[in-house]
Amino acid sequence: MSAQEPETAELTGDERLAADYAMGLLEGEELLAARGRMAREPAFAGRVAWWEQQLAPMLDDVAGEAPSDDLWDRIAEEIDDGEAGEVVTLQRRVAVWQRVAAGSAVAALAAVAMLFVPSMQPPGPAPAPATDAPPLVASIPIADTPLRIGLTYLPDRDEMLVAADGLTADGVHDHELWLVPPGDDPQVRSLGLIAPGEQRRVPLDPELANSMRQGAQILLSQEPLGGAPDKSAPGPVVAEGVLVKT
Known part of the structure; x- marks a missing residue:
């Protein structure tokens, strides 16, 4: 050659x-x-x-x-x-x-x-991507089942991939993802509603993307249809995971 x-x-x-x-x-x-x-x-x-x-x-x-x-x-x-x-x-x-x-x-x-x-x-x-920052992933269990919600954050694109294939809509509630950054007195931020049974690519604004760090906690809450009325306070938390490097 x-x-x-x-x-x-x-x-x-x-x-x-x-x-x-x-x-x-x-x-x-x-x-x-x-x-x-x-x-x-x-x-x-x-x-x-x-x-x-x-x-x-x-x-x-x-x-x-x-x-x-x-x-x-x-x-x-x-x-x-x-x-x-x-x-x-x-x-x-x-x-x-x-x-x-x-x-x-x-x-x-x-x-x-x-x-x-x-x-x-x-x-x-x-x-690692061109930014030298590897993707961060979180695996969130669904109740007492072997199913998981998969979340992958791509730092160089400021977007996340959410795979909710195992989640089924019940017609009376929505499920919402929340970010709890690591550190003292962190501010809880909404990452948006889950699309049951689908995989979606979700763009993040720069401020929210900066909070997606190793060790950040990801919460899954049960909300009324349409999502949480107060985007700074999640409803009942039904599952959680942690962002880790791949």
Whole structure:
């Protein structure tokens, strides 16, 4: 290999799984298993967050492409002209092609990232962002179940990723996250409402982001629908966790 050629690395194991999740390529049982690991394993959630951070700018530059007006008509004609068995075979082939294309997309984006991000290496554990501040994660248990709410704070982007896949809305309450910074007489700050059964990216204002530090306490409170009336005082606290470095 010449000095000018970039080094590449094949993604395996958790690195590949985290990259696939970040690009939205997982489905079915694979997707559910990955979401469960994000909620239970802060280290894996940190890997996913790292890949999302690296790949998101590239995906933002990909323009959408609308199909031609007659595409669906031509597809319907092909199905009507063929046998049912041929349609099933075609569907299976399309699924295979989609997986092959998805794998190629991950490899291509990883290669491009290695060219344009000088210090980029597959996470295992996740490397520190450009700010030298690693992501902070908190795993918050849900009652007496093995389920967790996963929270990952990305210091270089002033945003957090909240995975509440295991939480179910009851129709009469909302759940809200709160930050209790470390130190004497800390001010409790609301981090916003939980979206039950979803994963969301939440931007933070600079003042609130500065309080997201190692050892800060994260509270989960039960509130009336719409959230706490007083954003400086949480309702009944039903779960809690602590921000730690990945």
